[in-house]
Amino acid sequence: MTLKDRLIRLIETGGPIPVSTYMQLCLHDTAQGYYATRPGIGKDFITAPEISQIFGELIGLWLVHEWKAMGSPEEIRIVEIGPGRGALMQDALRLGMVAGGEDFAKAMRLTLVEPSPAMRDIQRDALAAAQPDFVSTLAEVPAGPMLLVANEYLDCLPARQFRRDGGSWRECVIGLDASRDLVFGLAADEQAPPEGAGETRAVVEVQTGMDLLVADLVTRDAPFRALFVDYGPSDKAPGDSLRSYKDGEQVSPLALPGESDLTVDVDFGRLARLSRKAGLDVAGPAPQGMFLLGLGAQARLNQLVKANPDDGEAMFNAAQRLIDPKDMGERFKAVCLSSSGLPAPAGF
Template structure:
């Protein structure tokens, strides 16, 4: 039994079942035993696009430069990243951006929004050789306000979700309760919701037994992005795994050492995430008055930005890496790998040209 499991069981025994959102937040960010605080296993438990290939971060860096040019080169401006992991994406993006546009590197400064002290120190180590001085904040609300390009890869999938199940009596919240002498499992709240406003409208008439997921913090995040993007020119590029159109079902998943396992098997020692509903982002952003491009599949987007040419350029310079580069390219772009599972969406200040790649 993990330390966190023992504590969560004691908490549930005393106060009753937890919402899935509360459980996810504890598993990921409990200040003592949360996965990202105590055991961030990025690279060991799972691998993200920037960790697969330098081409990913480089193309995002070039995309940021093009966005900066589209905004008439504001100085100063922030290159903000939400959830930078081990800092690989920002390091590759900054290196590529600086090499094509030295003026960008003079005008822009990186801001890293990171809640994990351990990962913030890994980011510091990764970025130090680039002689760039990033600023760190715990929450986006604390970051410098002004013109910005914001990047977020596999950040939204970690934001806690709530789950609801349709029964003949209505929608009941799915909660995390005790299961046997040393486990945890799903239970249903005894009373149905009084108000269905939380349920995505497309699922109102879903059959009994269907699970609906909602991510309560998404609305606050999009509202906050709108506050910034309506006050200053900017763009937010969000990349994650999930459907382009709302769907039902339980998508909460735990991963450890590259294997999926029950979300209750190793709380605090496995990563927890759930698919991102891109149609909700599009709807919320449009309602705030932002211009939205996408979502489109990551494969198409990277192809439109020129990943094939970048691969060929790198392979000509390093022929011994040609096969490895071809494999990286395939992992990022193939529809059967990350190319279609991952979606890209861009929220922009009104009045800017269409963003590159869409």
């Protein structure tokens, strides 16, 4: 039975399901979800670490800088959520070990938040030298000082969608049409205006997983920083941003459940508000291009081009994709959540 068959049976039995439930099952179902069975990095989508090594290398320098800002604790938990094929952390640790020296190498303990057994095997091979530990959720990360990195993780947190219907709001759901195929619709019950509704908005998305993320961070009893890089608006709730990709092409979100990547824009403003309300310090969101330039992207690019002149043009073009406001430099944002009492993080 395919995931689509299971979804149809679920809807036939219990009625239409929220968009967030659909996203959760399509992406994270342990048996047939997209991330568990069809890791599509470099095929259905490509992320910054696969575009240029500079991205991960600068993150490595950032990790060393923030470890020192914490007072260079004897043990520091380096955590990545959604490590993909391990490219970001490979680059980060390669340069981080050079910049941090023997003390950082001795202090560093790598933990990867990855529920998929198939992806764990890939990451274990890629990062064998660092001897990573694996957990399935952030809540399982061991106690102690922590530096967390998550690139393109927030965009796959399931989102509830709400649509204005006349003078009221209703939640967007997925049901079945006359031919038993998946179709978008609206719930029968009216809803209170969602956060970020405003006077003129027609559709608002709310990622409730942000609340759990902040709650997990707040419960930690040791200093931490959590760096998130993703795409979305800085100061308003996204509208209807749900989309799906297969083999690098955009397809209908309902066409290939479990076989295509689903994504939504991140509401960075809401994440910042939740974090401040919980007592966390917030830096950003800052455009990715400005963040990387602040960490020394231009200087690192110059070093790489000088050492590899034959590949100079390709290296420049790859780095430009990450930094140029017309490409990823403005649409992608960086935000850092920290326990209170730490100095401002680098890059912001």
